[in-house]
Amino acid sequence: MAVRWKKYHSACKGKRVEGDRYGKVIQGGVSCNGKRGKYCPEDVPSPCGGWSIEFRDQHGTWRSIVKPGFTKTEAKEAYQEIVRNVQRGLFDLPILQKMPKVTVEAYSRKYLEYIKGSVPENTFVNRQTAVNAIAKHLGGFEVSKLNAVLIQRFCTDIVQKDGAKASTVNQYCSVLRLILDMAVQERVVNSNPMQGVKRLKVDETRKRILTNEEIKRILDESVLPMGRERMAILIGMFTGLRLMDVMALKWSNIDFQNATLTTIAQKTGRVVALPLSSYLVGELKKYKESAGDAKEHLFYDGEVNHKIAGECSNHFIRVFKKMGLSGASFHLLRHTNATLITEVVQDVSIASKMLGHTNLNTTMTYVHRDLDDKKEAVEKFTKHVLSLKEYELRTIYKTA
Template sequence: MRGLSEEISDMLAKPCRQYLAHLRVERALSRHTVDAYTSDLNYYVEHLTQQDIGNFCDVSETTIQEFIDDLQSSQCKKPFSRSSVNRMLASIRGLHKFLVLEGIVHNNPAADIKPPKMPQRLPKAISIAQMQRLIEATMAEEEVIALRNRALFELLYGTGARVSEAVGLSIDDVDFNQATIRLFGKGNKERILPLGRFAIDALNAYLVRSRPVLSRKGRGTPALFLNKRGQTLSRQSAWETIQNVAQKVGLEGISPHTFRHSFATHLLQGGADVRIVQEMLGHSSVTTTQIYTKVTRETLQEVYANAHPRARRK
């Protein structure tokens, strides 16, 4: 297991390696997700070693609960956020469940441990007018880069794709005849989404007038979006591009996920069924998507309170 010190018992390290291999091969999780699990489990087994626990059979519910509590304690050199603790606990629970299923241990001490409650944060969406300003601002760059950025922005807003899904696209994933695009989400799950006219036009312009220029600077790749060196555009570069364009039009706090949030919110405001939006976002549960319905309800309440003569309170 990458990064484990030599002092860590093989009775801890070996099962962790098996679990990570299971995530990578059998569950086909992305490299980024497996790296996150690896980091969490490194931290966890190092803690167990410090507690003189060299075998998962000796881990109790109290052991894990105290570890989770310590992560949030003011005594911790760098206290973890609630979201980080929740992710850590998810990694630990997944590991112990795997150990039971594989017969390595008989009990799952993590099964009944509750994650810390998360404050509900509503997704940040911008208005349709702001989104239009943001997309139009891409054309301020030189044509080759401007056309690429315009295609990226139209794709993100027109499909609700995660930025990792967008930069992972190949040219063959776009079907102009059917006006659809093939995305690969979490767990490499495939979904086919419709492409609107604005996205189709922007992608066409990019592929005809911009991508060939960028491609000549590299060694050839089927990736849809390329950087200035002709290589696959990275998530970090896409994020920086969005930040730079947003600053030009005075929009703060804009990220790749803003496009996804705005996509979902504007669809629901336009009357789309929440389960259709769920499918388009690639959410495994409609519960995840329903947070956007709260956004639209609050907007309706605000409009009603300000506009209806019988709604105003004294």
């Protein structure tokens, strides 16, 4: 027997023969299902009993648990959870109290509150986007009812109904895994159902870098004249900095004497120190003269948040499109920088240091020694890029 109604009141239980060694019932009790009825004795209070959970524990011994307040459905859920724990050897009876029902949406919002302030702003916004998608498709389910089948169906719906890319779905699943990890720690669930979920295959053919012809167009001042757009694109291409970090640059971040750029990456919060090539130093000096010494920021006066970065990203997509570079974005400059530095210098570890990655595997997704090594790599990379436009190196050093 799994779940049955157990009565508390003696008037409802029936009577047994005194001295009968078998304890046989000679007068039956009141037959009921826990609801009040005309058959109930007048002096029986309400509630007069509770739903009993009966099961064999890991030693094969019958156990009976009665919790006042349990409905029949809740008692069945508690019983099923106990059976699962017995099978796993985790006999700690997690639902002996009336457990609140927590939906995926409510718990996901709780997760966002938990991480708020402890992660960079753009990371938080990305996870918030993922939570919105999770809440849309899985929000009504209880956290304890999630399983690999439901989550795999969620992945399919995101692709088919929302038109999301496989890489985006994988990011959403990574966030869902973090949410469920927290649920495991708080004992809302016993295990993370994401263990049985397979990541979607990402089409690697979509990833690309700028072609030689596209780089030539960027370097051509008749196509992209000197100004904020040109200077930002050159910095992105020759340093590999992310758009948010480029937009937030101040003149105080640049040391012209030592040809270095130092800033704090907004995504990771780490200090990034990059050497600047002679060519880029010369272009920065020309831009500073045209912009005026009074300005503190190179490009954007004010705080660069995720919303501003999104607007700037769309702006540069339009700039590239106007130049005839279809399908190009500012982040493509970072991929181009990583790939070409690796090809020219033949050392992926230097490209990794330049991009600020802590893991070489992260750098390898961008690629189709010390400051001196970086300087040498930057100069080699710059000479390679400028050779596409047939610049004379003498001119480069004069400009600097």
